[in-house]
Amino acid sequence: DGGITQSPKYLFRKEGQNVTLSCEQNLNHDAMYWYRQDPGQGLRLIYYSQIVNDFQKGDIAEGYSVSREKKESFPLTVTSAQKNPTAFYLCASSDYRGRSTEAFFGQGTRLTVV
């Protein structure tokens, strides 16, 4: 099945630790995105990448880092510099060059600081 796979579904982080959230897509999409969702806050863009080896900061990039070494993979690292990392993280991808008009979302990773 084509789609976006996020793992793990639930993740627990201790204070001061870095954690990496995985996002893989087999849709052959050029663009990939990371959003953060907090209760009552909608989705806010963390980072996005329109092509391999290139990415741009979104609205709330501080405390996060990404890489895009392969077209199908866009991992997000939540660093210890992110002061309030507990949230629901969503990865999305789209056919940026316009062959489709939809961004597809993964099922999310719920990160909790313990």
Add this chain to the structure above:
Amino acid sequence: QKEVEQDPGPLSVPEGAIVSLNCTYSNSAFQYFMWYRQYSRKGPELLMYTYSSGNKEDGRFTAQVDKSSKYISLFIRDSQPSDSATYLCAMSFTGANSKLTFGKGITLSVRP
């Protein structure tokens, strides 16, 4: 003023009711308008997609865009318990396949 404002809800209606969900926005450069549906603990899925002003209908769902008023709406006719979800409006400058700006979302509950 936030770029996209959405009625906070929550909203509870009886089965069969007509539901109206609304968003306003401040940036007149937005050209593409979307409604996403998100079930609990799941990723959002695209429900409706509209370019510029006008109406678009898909089954029980109608999306309406009024660019002069910077106002978009989603109407759900004959609402069903399966419509119970969070509805997020989103908009972009260059299309649904680009970075999106979302409203905060409204949780809808349809009572049997």
